[in-house]
Amino acid sequence: MCDSCGCGDTHVIPFDVHERMLAANDRAAAHNREHFHDHQVTAINLMGSPGAGKTAILEATARAMGRGVRVGVLAGDLATENDAARIRAAGIVAESITTGTACHLDADMVHHGLRRLPWRTLDLLFIENVGNLVCPAIYDLGQQANVVALSVTEGEDKPLKYPTMFRKADLVLLTKIDLLPALPDVRIETIEANLTAVMQRPAMLMVSARTGEGIAQWRRWLEGIGRIHTAPCASCAGAGVSV
Amino acid sequence: MHEYSLVQSLFDRIGAVATEQHAVAVKRVRVTIGDQAGVDPQLFQSAYEIYQIRTLCADAPLEIARLPGADLTLDSLELEVP
DSSP: OOOOOOOOOOEEEEEEEEEEHHHHHHHHHHHHHHHHHHHHHHHEEEOOTTSSSHHHHHHHHHHHHHHTSEEEEEESSSSOOOOHHHHHHTEEEEEEOOOOOSOOHHHHHHHHHHHHGGGGGOEEEEEEEBBBEEEEEEESOOEEEOOOOOOTSSTTHHHHSSSSHTTOOOOOOEEEEEGGGGGGTTOOOHHHHHHHHHHHSOOOEEETTTTTTTHHOOOOHHHHHTTTTTTSSGOOOOOOBBB | HHHHHHHHHHHHHHHHHHHHTOOOOEEEEEEETTSSSSOHHHHHHHHHHHHHTTSTTOOOEEEEESSSSEEEEEEEEEEOOO
């Protein structure tokens, strides 16, 4: 009501907010991170294009880790539970987060997904994000490290075309390297130079889920991350191999 | 197309502020989208224009400030209050 005469007129006031648009997601991510820390679970947010080889890497990781390390996967996709089914067939626990139309996972979806997984008993939880090099990059999920899978067939300039994604990566897995003999024009040095141009701490490992090449180094990187699981943020987990 | 999810978060937050302040309408919305935020300002604007219909923000123009860096913030509102 109007202060002066009681006429009922409204008035317009400025109101400062100054808050991150993703503040609600940040709070949910901090909550997830606290859970992971309390139960000594190392959570990895695995991102990459559709077809970059994320699921194949997880299958190979399950085989490489053996029985000593308890591994689980939350796999995000718009539709189908195919990835989780593939990963379960490789012998590790996996559940799907079916996002419907959403092009990324957010911290709340992960929190809900955890309810269907015996995550407290795990050493290593992979959150396999929706295949997409754009949207997943800006959502914190509570992970300890971001890993981006980039296959050798995707083009050397992907890091330059999608800098936000690669800037957030603690490690890039260059996948499908068994295909390199069929790709004489792909230059590893160019990919490395492009990663160096955008990544905060350039780190890349070359792997083939099919032949197992590089999987031992990947396992060592994961073990390095696991030993420092109390690190407060993803970018602090710098146990990578410099490019 | 995460711009649509972001706009949804934005409207959730604006709704909470408007309720707190007993606002009858929002007259202006100011945000910052950094050039490294991973958000397309034009898509964000389109998403905003779709969402604002029949909300408290129906008549509120969106002002987007572009800055270097990865900032992605709701800066301020103009609220119509009794």
